Amino acid sequence: MEITELTVHELQEKLKSKELTIKDVTKAYTDRIAEKEKDVQAFVTVLAEDANKKAEEMQEKIDNGEVKGDFAGIPIGIKDNICTKGIKTTCSSKMLENFVSPYDATVMEKVNQEGMINLGKLNMDEFAMGGSTEYSYFYPTKNPWNLNKVPGGSSGGSAAAVASNMVPWALGSDTGGSIREPASFCGVVGLKPTYGLVSRYGLVAFASSLDQIGPITKDVRDSAMLLNIIAGHDKKDTTSVDMEKKDYTACLKGDVKGLKIGVPKEFYAEGINEEVKAKLYEAMDRYKTLGAEVEEFSLDIAKYSLASYYIIACAEASSNLGRFDGIRYTYRTGEFKNLKELYKKSRSEGFGPEVKRRIILGTYVLSSGYYDAYYKKAQQVRTLVMNEFNKAFEKYNVILVPTSPTVAFDIGSKSNNPLEMYLADICTVSVNIAGLPGISIPCGVDKEGMPIGMQLIGNKFCEETILNTAYAFEQDLKFRENYKPEFKK
Amino acid sequence: MSREDYEVIIGLEVHAELSTKTKIFCSCPTKFGAAPNTQTCPICMAMPGTLPVLNEKVVEYAVKAGLATNCEISRNSKNDRKNYFYPDLPKAYQISQYDKPLCEHGYVEIDTKEGKKKIRLTRIHIEEDAGKLNHDEFAGGSLVDLNRAGVPLIEIVSEPDLRSSEEVEAYLRKLKAILEYIEVSDCKMQEGSYRADVNVSVRKKGDQKLGTRTEMKNMNSFRSITRAIEYEIDRQIDVIEDGGEVEQETLRWDDVSGKTFPMRDKEDAQDYRYFPDPDLVAIKLSEEYIENIKNTLPELPESRKERYLKEYGLSEKDANIITSSKYLSDLFEGAIKVCNNPKAVNNWIISDISRILNETEMEPIEIPFDSNQLGKLVILIDKGTISSSIAKKVLVEMFEHPRDPEDIIDEKGWVQISDEGAIKEVVLKVLEANPQSVADYKGGKDKALGFLVGQAMKETRGKANPQMLNQMFLEELKR
Incomplete structure (x- = not known):
């Protein structure tokens, strides 16, 4: 097997047994990037030279016994909305095209502490707004399974880079499905942790009450390992939760006997692609065979969640993106007559259409006279959604739904129809609205060979339950062994 | 209307x-x-x-x-x-x-x-x-x-x-x-x-x-x-x-x-x-x-004011001025601890210090010297080391180049002359130089005494102890 096809835990074994060196591994990845990036365009910034140099230094440190630890020298890719000191963090926007962060995000500090090697910054929808990575200011990322299709988004660069073996794993961020949807479209594993489990310090904010950073990996074990690294309380983020540190790999037993899986029928209704539905039903059967109890129930929240999601996310975004004003580190328009024009032109020219759409929407719902009708109501709906989930988790350990109503769609097919694009988030946003953990893993392919993702939702801080449930399925289905991206043109 | x-x-x-x-x-x-x-x-x-x-x-x-x-x-x-x-x-x-x-x-x-x-x-x-x-x-x-x-x-x-x-x-x-x-x-x-x-x-x-x-x-x-x-x-x-x-x-x-x-x-x-x-x-x-914070609240201006009226016999007006600022109030209480003369400290704050603050548009918090130094200034007057007119000059100096008043009077040579011999010398000199005034005084013009004292003060650049000077002139003029 090629080096770049290995999962991180497989890499670790080969490094331990000295079958491979860190230099070999990093070199293999930078070679792979050189080969595949031109087709996939998953990166905004490639750090090939840096990475190989760092691998050499790291190898020396390991040889001298200066650095120990299981992740020293393991490469990683980082979504381009996570601040990296000294390296551009663009959010795939013209606004931040030349922005170099003066500090590292907390997750970056953790990744660096482990001695991991950053292979580059990964493409995304501008400011994480979108579900296809077509809204990147730079270029759309392509789906490695079929280069004419979108990789999903907004963490499309992260998912495509993992799927095309250009990085062994990556960090993404998820506000309404931005980790899970691209993971599903690209046939990889994407975990959105419980809100508050991972520090948001250094994640360029889209919607503060919904954003979470999470791992995009080749398999469930890698997901648990990367979560081990990034999870934990951070004094710099007061919304991060102070709780005992867990080892998320310890729960991967693969046993789901007696596990209660709830299947909310509203998530399998009209609008969900038949092939997607069929694969999900197969998954239910598989779980039954593995000894889990699968039961249908009613959870009529999806359409309310979607509406309140777009109100809350846009409201918070309209405020969060105010700082990109042409004054300090952002794009600034060439000519302006006064302050108002400086603002107007810099923001009109620096933001793309989807970002502007959401700023306008968010500004509207917060404006006086409309606040109660929209924002306040959306927050009330949010509480109701949480209550509904709480009720569901009294009966079930895990909720099983599709990650996306469809498989990856053709590039250009939805980018001019924002409403249809928003509807694609219908299966994922409830999880963010309620602050729950959700994981997407592949459960098969459609007749064109495009991966289909299924989503397991757990109760707050019950990552262990969904990781183990996903792990049991993955061990049984062996998706990676049977299907590989073909870079169809 | x-x-x-x-x-x-x-x-x-x-x-x-x-x-x-x-x-x-x-x-x-x-x-x-x-x-x-x-x-x-x-x-x-x-x-x-x-x-x-x-x-x-x-x-x-x-x-x-x-x-x-x-x-x-x-x-x-x-x-x-x-x-x-x-x-x-x-x-x-x-x-x-x-x-x-x-x-x-x-x-x-x-x-x-x-x-x-x-x-x-x-x-x-x-x-x-x-x-x-x-x-x-x-x-x-x-x-x-x-x-x-x-x-x-x-x-x-x-x-x-x-x-x-x-x-x-x-x-x-x-x-x-x-x-x-x-x-x-x-x-x-x-x-x-x-x-x-x-x-x-x-x-x-x-x-x-x-x-x-x-x-x-x-x-x-x-x-x-x-x-x-x-x-x-x-x-x-x-x-x-x-x-x-x-x-x-x-x-x-x-x-x-x-x-x-x-x-x-x-x-x-x-x-x-x-x-x-x-x-x-x-x-x-x-x-x-909240209870813990409540317990740490210090004495507030109203209560300090009541205390000043009762304990130190300040007028309502003076007490109001002093307690209007914590810094003035602290200065007042601190100086009293040093010199034990509330009346004098009150007067200094109400008159000279307030005047300088007004003139220089300074706020009480910006007063550059501390209560200890103000207390010492009052002691120096009370002990007769300096006259109150010199003390006013010392205060101005304390605002401009804050340091201990003793150091200021040492440096400037402002120590009051209270030596009988030295005072007598000056008095005799002034009497000799102003025969007309001596004659005026003896002729019943009491005002002339003031002029003579003023001349002696001028001669000593304000350092002569005024009470002693007065006394000495009266004695000499009786002869």
């Missing part, structure tokens, strides 16, 4: 900078006067991805202020975002408090001509200050200094209970004194750490409905506040008397012309789009926490 037919209604929003060591949402220092942008970090510069963390001291100070002004303290409060664009506001929103302030429903008691009056407080909330724009004379543009961005403020909002500029001044002084006493703000008005937005309206006496108000923002001297209010009252009455209507607007007070001007056009009416800041968790305060 004349001014007497109108009732004046004034409400204030006072902003006081809290004297915490670090900013409200990051650990940058809050010291005033540093070079531009040297007290900043990614958080207060609003770099992408940064998050605020609420400084607990800010909550503590605000609760203290609330308790000292008889407020109810909210057990469950939160931070909200106030959104607007301006280059001195790097996040494009100010983190403030909207519908759940930390403190509500308080009052401050002031003295008026008609006796004591309670001015009700609507609320006290915490928020962050903005940065500062400096006009760049070379490039012609503006430069942003973010040192002040994120400095903690409390905004104290009064009910429209004030009826005159005198009441406003009394209220502002009282509030300032309280904040100084509880040591939550140094209230340096010149540095802008204590400033007020003044809302003024008038209505015909007997009217139930409030008149339309105008607002004057960021006023930071008692004098301009008084002048601005007086001007605005007259202007509004003129408008109404002329059959017009007062427009609700924000005004700028111009100290030079002594007039108010509209600040921005109404088209730009701001919609701040307040909403709860999702980056910060709710502020929940326990009974125990």
Whole structure:
């Protein structure tokens, strides 16, 4: 097997047994990037030279016994909305095209502490707004399974880079499905942790009450390992939760006997692609065979969640993106007559259409006279959604739904129809609205060979339950062994 | 109709900078006067991805202020975002408090001509200050200094209970004194750490409905506040008397012309789009926490005043002046501990020190010497080491180059001449040089003695002990 096809835990074994060196591994990845990036365009910034140099230094440190630890020298890719000191963090926007962060995000500090090697910054929808990575200011990322299709988004660069073996794993961020949807479209594993489990310090904010950073990996074990690294309380983020540190790999037993899986029928209704539905039903059967109890129930929240999601996310975004004003580190328009024009032109020219759409929407719902009708109501709906989930988790350990109503769609097919694009988030946003953990893993392919993702939702801080449930399925289905991206043109 | 037919209604929003060591949402220092942008970090510069963390001291100070002004303290409060664009506001929103302030429903008691009056407080909330724009004379543009961005403020909002500029001044002084006493703000008005937005309206006496108000923002001297209010009252009455209507607007007070001007056009009416800041968790305060702060509250001005009247026999007027400032009051008490002469210390503070503060537009907190040094000055007079006229010169020197009064008189050679031989020598010399005055005195003109003493003082450059001098002249002239 090629080096770049290995999962991180497989890499670790080969490094331990000295079958491979860190230099070999990093070199293999930078070679792979050189080969595949031109087709996939998953990166905004490639750090090939840096990475190989760092691998050499790291190898020396390991040889001298200066650095120990299981992740020293393991490469990683980082979504381009996570601040990296000294390296551009663009959010795939013209606004931040030349922005170099003066500090590292907390997750970056953790990744660096482990001695991991950053292979580059990964493409995304501008400011994480979108579900296809077509809204990147730079270029759309392509789906490695079929280069004419979108990789999903907004963490499309992260998912495509993992799927095309250009990085062994990556960090993404998820506000309404931005980790899970691209993971599903690209046939990889994407975990959105419980809100508050991972520090948001250094994640360029889209919607503060919904954003979470999470791992995009080749398999469930890698997901648990990367979560081990990034999870934990951070004094710099007061919304991060102070709780005992867990080892998320310890729960991967693969046993789901007696596990209660709830299947909310509203998530399998009209609008969900038949092939997607069929694969999900197969998954239910598989779980039954593995000894889990699968039961249908009613959870009529999806359409309310979607509406309140777009109100809350846009409201918070309209405020969060105010700082990109042409004054300090952002794009600034060439000519302006006064302050108002400086603002107007810099923001009109620096933001793309989807970002502007959401700023306008968010500004509207917060404006006086409309606040109660929209924002306040959306927050009330949010509480109701949480209550509904709480009720569901009294009966079930895990909720099983599709990650996306469809498989990856053709590039250009939805980018001019924002409403249809928003509807694609219908299966994922409830999880963010309620602050729950959700994981997407592949459960098969459609007749064109495009991966289909299924989503397991757990109760707050019950990552262990969904990781183990996903792990049991993955061990049984062996998706990676049977299907590989073909870079169809 | 004349001014007497109108009732004046004034409400204030006072902003006081809290004297915490670090900013409200990051650990940058809050010291005033540093070079531009040297007290900043990614958080207060609003770099992408940064998050605020609420400084607990800010909550503590605000609760203290609330308790000292008889407020109810909210057990469950939160931070909200106030959104607007301006280059001195790097996040494009100010983190403030909207519908759940930390403190509500308080009052401050002031003295008026008609006796004591309670001015009700609507609320006290915490928020962050903005940065500062400096006009760049070379490039012609503006430069942003973010040192002040994120400095903690409390905004104290009064009910429209004030009826005159005198009441406003009394209220502002009282509030300032309280904040100084509880040591939550140094209230340096010149540095802008204590400033007020003044809302003024008038209505015909007997009217139930409030008149339309105008607002004057960021006023930071008692004098301009008084002048601005007086001007605005007259202007509004003129408008109404002329059959017009007062427009609700924000005004700028111009100290030079002594007039108010509209600040921005109404088209730009701001919609701040307040909403709860999702980056910060709710502020929940326990009974125990509030009780603990209550127990640390120091003696407040009112109680000190009562004590000065009883213990030291100060006049009501003097006690008011001294307790109007914590620094004066501390100076008073500290100096008494050293010299045990309250009357003398009182006189120094009320007369010479107050005069110098007025002349130099200095605030009591800026007095450069300490109570120990003032006490020593009084002892030097009491022991006869210096005369009171020399002491006045020593005080001026203490303001200019603060050091111990003993050192000053040593250096300047100002020690009083109390040596009998030396005094006699001078007296004889003066008598010899002024035979006409001697003759005048002996001829019954008592005034001549004063002239002779003055001459001797001149001769000794003010250092001769005046009592001894007087005595000696009388003795010599009798011969």
